[in-house]
Amino acid sequence: MRFDYKTFHIDCTARHDEDGSYYAHARITRSPGDHIGHLEVFESGELDAFASEWDAVHCARAWAIEWCDEAVA
Numbered sequence: 001m002r003f004d005y006k007t008f009h010i011d012c013t014a015r016h017d018e019d020g021s022y023y024a025h026a027r028i029t030r031s032p033g034d035h036i037g038h039l040e041v042f043e044s045g046e047l048d049a050f051a052s053e054w055d056a057v058h059c060a061r062a063w064a065i066e067w068c069d070e071a072v073a
Helices: 053-071
Strands: 002-005 008-016 022-030 040-043
Touching: 002 053, 008 053, 022 053
Parallel strands: none
Antiparallel strands: 002 008, 008 022, 022 040
16 A cells, blocks of 8 residues: 655555464655655564454554654654
8 A cells, every 4th residue: 555644655565474464564755855855764664463464554554644643743
């Protein structure tokens, strides 16, 4: 799931493991702007394991939005 939120571009994915679980992950980028001279990339790491890909992606989405809200506060 890719989407833009505030000044960020977010890519949420779910890695399917051999045990059948889906692991949530988010990659957040912010393009260079007036106050930032370079591309910034933030990786969540594996957030949690879920039984479905949908649940994992939505966990990553919620985490990313919360992270972005805190980053611009």
